[in-house]
Amino acid sequence: MTAAEQPIEAICLDLDDTLWPVLPVIQRAERAMLDWLQENYPDISRRFPRRTLRQRLAQILERFPEQKHDMSFVRRNLLGEITRQAGHPPEVAEQAYQVFFSERNRVEFYQDVLPALDWLSARFPLVAVTNGNADLNRVGLGQYFVASVQARQIGVAKPEREIFDVAVERTGVPHARVLHVGDDPHTDVHGAHQAGMQAAWVNRRGENWQPESPPPRMIVSDLEELSIKLGRPGERRD
Numbered sequence: 129m130t131a132a133e134q135p136i137e138a139i140c141l142d143l144d145d146t147l148w149p150v151l152p153v154i155q156r157a158e159r160a161m162l163d164w165l166q167e168n169y170p171d172i173s174r175r176f177p178r179r180t181l182r183q184r185l186a187q188i189l190e191r192f193p194e195q196k197h198d199m200s201f202v203r204r205n206l207l208g209e210i211t212r213q214a215g216h217p218p219e220v221a222e223q224a225y226q227v228f229f230s231e232r233n234r235v236e237f238y239q240d241v242l243p244a245l246d247w248l249s250a251r252f253p254l255v256a257v258t259n260g261n262a263d264l265n266r267v268g269l270g271q272y273f274v275a276s277v278q279a280r281q282i283g284v285a286k287p288e289r290e291i292f293d294v295a296v297e298r299t300g301v302p303h304a305r306v307l308h309v310g311d312d313p314h315t316d317v318h319g320a321h322q323a324g325m326q327a328a329w330v331n332r333r334g335e336n337w338q339p340e341s342p343p344p345r346m347i348v349s350d351l352e353e354l355s356i357k358l359g360r361p362g363e364r365r366d
Contacts, residue, residue: 138299142310157231244351287319
């Protein structure tokens with residue numbers, strides 16, 4: 129029996145762009161951090177305008193390629209450098225990061241997410257698997273999940289197998305009976321297949337499947353459709 133023919137006994141879920149749109153979150157968090165620096169340490173803002181900060185961020189990623197899975201490290205490193213060069217103590221960098229991180233965890237869920245998580249979490253153990261650094265409890269979803277696995281904790285990012293292996297271990301279910309659900313065909317679907325899991329592609333933009341790997345067991349437009357395909361009573365409401 130292939131993995132796709134196995135019954136599903138647990139679910140792993142991506143977070144960014146699967147449960148909420150992430151780009152507006154990051155943009156708002158960066159604006160909040162820059163506004164805080166402008167208000168409290170205008171000398172830093174004058175010396176390091178937005179364009180310079182973006183360049184410095186790219187340089188840090190080049191210097192520390194082994195840390196590209198850990199954006200918390202990268203942003204803290206950036207803030208540490210610019211505050212130190214501006215003559216301020218290390219706690220200023222941490223304060224600025226906390227402003228960013230607070231906004232990073234203020235997300236707006238897609239409207240299908242909470243009803244679907246209510247239904248799914250009552251029937252399957254759910255484990256969050258993310259390359260990002262969102263905190264489940266701070267975003268308000270901790271009650272639905274038995275565990276959260278972040279790339280920065282494991283030391284590798286999706287699609288590497290190690291992060292999926294840790295997530296599967298947290299479910300207590302064999303790989304072939306775990307469904308990984310995410311929006312990215314490469315990091316989510318291909319990565320899950322490489323780990324011997326089943327996969328569901330959340331295709332909110334109606335794109336065509338590109339055959340990098342075998343197609344996922346399910347292609348769904350959102351989590352409402354996913355839960356219906358997994359046995360939730362009722363018909364899809366469009």
